[in-house]
Amino acid sequence: MEPSPRCQVSRSSTFQEASELANISWDNIAFLPIPTDFMYAAKSLEDGIFTKGQLQRFGPIHLSPCAGVLNYGQGVFEGMKAYRKADGSILLFRPEENALRMRMGAERMCMPVPTVEQFVDAVKQTVLANKRWIPPPGKGSLYIRPMLLGTGSVLGLAPASEYTFLIFVSPVGNYFKEGLAPLDLIIETEIHRAIPGGTGGVKAIGNYSPVLKAQSIAKGKGYSDILYLDSVHKKYVEEVSSCNIFVVKHNIISTPTVSGTILPGITRKSIIEVAQRQGFQVEERLISVEELLVADEVFCTGTAVVVSPVGSITYLEKRIKYGNGVGIVSQQLYSALTSLQMGLTEDTMGWTVVL
Numbered sequence: 195m196e197p198s199p200r201c202q203v204s205r206s207s208t209f210q211e212a213s214e215l216a217n218i219s220w221d222n223i224a225f226l227p228i229p230t231d232f233m234y235a236a237k238s239l240e241d242g243i244f245t246k247g248q249l250q251r252f253g254p255i256h257l258s259p260c261a262g263v264l265n266y267g268q269g270v271f272e273g274m275k276a277y278r279k280a281d282g283s284i285l286l287f288r289p290e291e292n293a294l295r296m297r298m299g300a301e302r303m304c305m306p307v308p309t310v311e312q313f314v315d316a317v318k319q320t321v322l323a324n325k326r327w328i329p330p331p332g333k334g335s336l337y338i339r340p341m342l343l344g345t346g347s348v349l350g351l352a353p354a355s356e357y358t359f360l361i362f363v364s365p366v367g368n369y370f371k372e373g374l375a376p377l378d379l380i381i382e383t384e385i386h387r388a389i390p391g392g393t394g395g396v397k398a399i400g401n402y403s404p405v406l407k408a409q410s411i412a413k414g415k416g417y418s419d420i421l422y423l424d425s426v427h428k429k430y431v432e433e434v435s436s437c438n439i440f441v442v443k444h445n446i447i448s449t450p451t452v453s454g455t456i457l458p459g460i461t462r463k464s465i466i467e468v469a470q471r472q473g474f475q476v477e478e479r480l481i482s483v484e485e486l487l488v489a490d491e492v493f494c495t496g497t498a499v500v501v502s503p504v505g506s507i508t509y510l511e512k513r514i515k516y517g518n519g520v521g522i523v524s525q526q527l528y529s530a531l532t533s534l535q536m537g538l539t540e541d542t543m544g545w546t547v548v549l
C-alpha cells in the first residue's frame with residue numbers, strides 16, 4: 195500500500211529513520227480525530243455472517259438516509275489503543291475483550307456481530323495499515339474505534355436489514371485537557387446516564403449523546419466532567435460520562451458493581467486484576483455518594499482516559515478536595531497498567547498482543 199500523498203515521512207530523528215512516521219507534530223497531540231490512511235469495512239450478509247472485509251482509504255462512507263443507525267441509533271462501538279515500542283513493535287491490549295463486549299452489545303441491540311477472530315484480525319489489519327500514525331513511544335497511542343452499525347434501510351421501527359462493521363483509527367494523546375492533572379468532577383442529581391433495563395451496560399452509541407448537554411454546562415462552569423448517580427435511589431455512584439470510577443479508603447479499592455447500568459470497562463477489569471496482584475483488597479459493590487465524599491483518593495478508568503486521578507468532587511454546591519496532586523494509589527496503578535500496555539514491563543498476564 196503506498197502512503198497517502200498528503201502525508202510525507204519525516205526523517206529528522208534517529209527513531210524516525212528506523213521506522214516511518216507520518217509527518218505531523220507528535221508533541222502534545224490531543225484527543226481529536228486526525229485522518230489517517232486506511233479504514234476497514236465488512237458488511238453482513240442475510241444470514242448474519244460478515245463478509246471478509248477490506249481495508250479502504252479513510253474517508254466518508256456512503257449511507258442511506260434510511261439507515262437504521264441514523265434513524266433509530268442501532269449501533270455499538272468499541273475503544274482500543276495500540277502503542278509503539280522503542281524496538282518498533284506494536285502492542286494491542288486485550289483485543290478479544292473488546293470483541294466479546296461488542297458481541298454482548300450487539301445481542302442487546304439486536305444486531306449480528308463479526309466473530310471474535312474476525313474482529314481481532316480486522317483490528318490488526320487496520321493498525322498495521324496505519325502504522326505510521328502510531329505515535330513514537332511516550333508521545334501517545336493510536337486510538338482504535340471499531341463500530342457496528344445498522345446500515346440497512348428502515349422506516350418503521352425494526353432491526354436494519356444490513357450491518358456494517360467499520361474500524362477507523364486516530365493518533366491520540368491525553369483525553370482530558372487537564373492532561374494527567376487531577377480532574378474536577380461534579381455530581382449530577384437530575385439527569386441520569388442509564389436506567390435499570392436500559393442499555394447503560396453496553397457500549398450503545400445512543401448512551402453517549404444524552405450526556406452532552408449536562409457535560410457542556412458542567413464544562414462551561416470549569417468542571418472536567420460529570421459523575422452520575424443511580425436513577426432509582428439517586429444515591430449510589432455509577433460512572434462518569436466516558437469512564438468508570440474507583441474510590442480508595444484506607445488502602446481498600448472499591449468500584450461500583452457492574453449490574454446493567456454501568457459499562458463493564460476493560461480498563462476497569464484490568465485495574466481490578468492489577469491492583470489485586472499488587473496486594474490491594476478490591477471490592478465491587480454499591481458505593482454511596484456519602485462514602486465517595488470521605489474517600490482518600492478517587493480515580494477514573496477507561497480506554498480513552500486510562501487512569502485519571504480526581505482532585506475534587508462537587509455535590510450539591512459543596513466541593514470536596516482529595517489531597518494535593520495525584521494520589522499514591524492512582525499513581526501506582528496508572529504506572530503498572532501503562533507499563534504493561536506500552537511493553538515497558540514483562541506481561542505476566544498475557545494481555546498484550548504483539549504485532
Ligand code: COI
Nearest residue numbers: 273274436496497498499
Ligand atoms: C473509550 O474510553 O474508549 C470510550 O469509548 C469512551 C469514549 C467516550 C471516548
